[in-house]
Amino acid sequence: MGRLDPGGAVAALVLALCAVSPFVLPSDAWIGFAVNAVLISVLALAWNVTGGFAGQMSFGHAALYGTGAYVAAMLQVRLGLNPYLAAVAGVAAGAGIGAAIGALAFRYGLRGSYFALVTLAFAEVLRILASSFEITGAGSGLTLPYRPGLAQFQFPDRYAAYAFVLALCLVALAATAAVKRSRLGSNMIAVRENEEAAAAIGIDAFRVKLLAMAISGAIAGAAGVAYLQIQLFIDAPIAYGSLISVEALLGPIIGGAGTLLGPILGTVVLHIVGEVVKTGIGGAPGLNLVFYGAVLLVILRFLPNGLMGLLGGLRRPARTDAATRPAEAP
């Protein structure tokens, strides 16, 4: 893991260029796009911990993201709590709901498609609850009081917001990299590859998957909090809608589930495709998502390991050739 492979280096370089581009070429449309793409990248990194490392595909990551956002919003609006403390509580709530869903689902041995469905159902239950009760603002959602200034965790302009989400994304990347390098990360991958075999060598698969959900929940919760502090508004369809759950898994799968940079690469590529569609064909709502679906199909058909798999293949065939040739010679 210490040495960056050529594919990873290319991906890192491309992403770094993308990351600084809003500062180099300032434009209102571009910065709005960039904030959104990086925010979803954070969510994609969160999904990657469960879906990529631990192999538990969630179709309901909105449950974690939305809970982070809602808890932070409720504490500020209902109790007048300091926004930074509310943010910490939001992250903790994301981890908590992740652990709770994980505990229920894994305790009863749900895997594969069943796990995907139960996470989806939890997100849906939370969406209905959030749009039904007064404390969550019911149908009209929650709006934070407008108090600009970093002391109140509100951003003076979009560039400050962008700098914040970029920093958050780097922290999330570092966190997922640390997880992957750790013993816990190796255990997650062992559970993903073969749960029975992992259990046979003494790995507590339940605990590993639960920790994956909690870590993923904390990161997804942070993304939800970041959305709230930037938009100063949250409602049930935004927080718990199926779109969030879908966006959380598209990036990692297109970029390469289980790789470090894949989730970000996939999300950025998807958003660029969406933006190209918008300017090229027109801004009919939903049209960009039609193309997201098409990109997903193409990736599943031709690149089973995602874009990172493609980049990883840049040199590997040549290397294997060189390695095998002497062995084959008599």
Added chain:
Amino acid sequence: MLGLVIPAILSGLTTGAVYALVALGLTLIYGVLHIINFAHGSLLMAALYAALFLNMRLGLDPYVALPIVTVLFFCLGYALQRWVVDTFSHGRDANILLVTLAISIIIDNGALALFTSNTRTIDVPYAFDMVEIGPAFVPLPKLVAFGAALLFAGLLWLLMRHTRLGTAIRAVAVEKRGAELMGIDVKHTYAMCFGIGTACVGAAACLLLPTFYVTPQVGYAFVLVAFTTVVLGGMGSLGGALVAGLLLGVIEALCGLFLGETLGQIGIFAAFILTLLLRPAGLFAPRAA
């Protein structure tokens, strides 16, 4: 109190029959192909639009359009399985779920881009005709949907038990390789099965349309209900799906009555989560499709 509960139960049963019909298609596909077809709800939405446009453009009554839409959706389902799901997933289970998700994203958002998010309904002269059953009045179209859903369930059972195709489908469900060795064309059988499952959705759409509405998002609501029905009834069990569909319709109606309209669906999801956790095999042990 009883005066409110009995009409709610009757209304729930009629809704439940349509849930059951949608779920029959899903459970058939699951029982045989072992695919969780995420696009099932989106296909229902597409079928609702098909019936809607047949009504608006050609003036066809949804009940007249039923055979047309059903055949159309059978062909669509056949083609989807044979040339999209199978090809794009390389036959791998984890990928199949994602391929059907991609199809649903494309259909849902394609509908949003083409038809906008406006809610549409059709006008039929019999929409408000009522039939008196005991202390309650039930809308005629809902009663028709109830009867037709039961009829289709029966037809499906006959097809599975008493035709060569049904025998082939059951053989493939139990032992794919063995069936292949006996000369059964597995890819064709899979696609037929997907086609029949999708045809159920086409029929359900025509039965729903007189009393229901269409939006591009309507499929998403149905797909979750359909999954719940399938899981509750036991994945792959036709009879189970029928009973579970009726049961869920009643649960939804009663939750709606006691908790209010918006919270009504909570009952369904609560049933879903509880079933997945406590009895993932469903209430009724599935037989080989």
